[in-house]
């Protein structure tokens with residue numbers, strides 16, 4: 001969708017939102033069970049459990065990025081892979097990552113946080129260690145919060161949306177959970193070690209690569225006179241064409257009020273607020 005079309009559609013959306021009431025319940029942690037000490041990627045047993053449709057979306061999105069044809073959720077809600085040699089297309093780095101997440105030492109617990117303003121696309125919590133006092137078994141748990149509704153709010157070309165879809169964002173969280181790589185960025189480091197790995201996956205899939213970790217946002221005036229805070233991430237793809245290098249640039253935008261501001265993940269810098277000469281407020285939005 002183009003930006004002007006997006007602003008026109010806002011009228012209908014705001015009428016719809018006015019008719020909705022959001023009820024926030026306090027978070028309830030899952031209780032330990034027979035699978036607490038099993039590593040891998042698991043659907044939560046708590047109130048934020050993914051439904052069948054969401055589990056199917058997770059499988060389809062990971063299948064599209066890895067090429068694995070044997071990904072399933074078992075009866076206990078764990079992601080399984082029947083044969084790592086069975087794949088069609090996809091990224092080798094994504095396959096290596098998903099295998100690590102499934103066979104790793106940590107339990108990554110998937111939680112549905114759709115329509116949450118605290119979760120922008122997805123985020124991962126800090127670790128929680130379970131210790132069985134009689135067997136001395138230990139297992140580190142990290143929860144991956146997913147807002148499935150946010151991905152439909154992205155504005156950009158099909159290619160750039162594929163660079164930041166459910167599959168890619170889940171892989172980003174798996175990089176944190178299974179490889180312990182961080183989003184740490186500073187004035188010399190725009191992308192961070194986690195997204196650098198995700199960019200390798202994008203490159204293998206011939207998708208545009210993310211150019212910076214921190215999403216920039218600014219308040220813009222719509223043709224109807226409203227102001228909207230739009231966030232932006234930039235992507236680029238370099239190809240050899242007729243013997244010369246050609247770089248295509250892509251922009252991915254979303255309305256921060258509809259997606260949410262999110263919470264900053266592991267060790268990122270605090271949001272910057274910069275006043276520009278036009279008196280526009282430029283700031284940052286927290287995304288995976």
Ligand SMILES: [Zn+2]
Pocket residue numbers: 172176183194265266287288
């Ligand atoms: Zn992250």
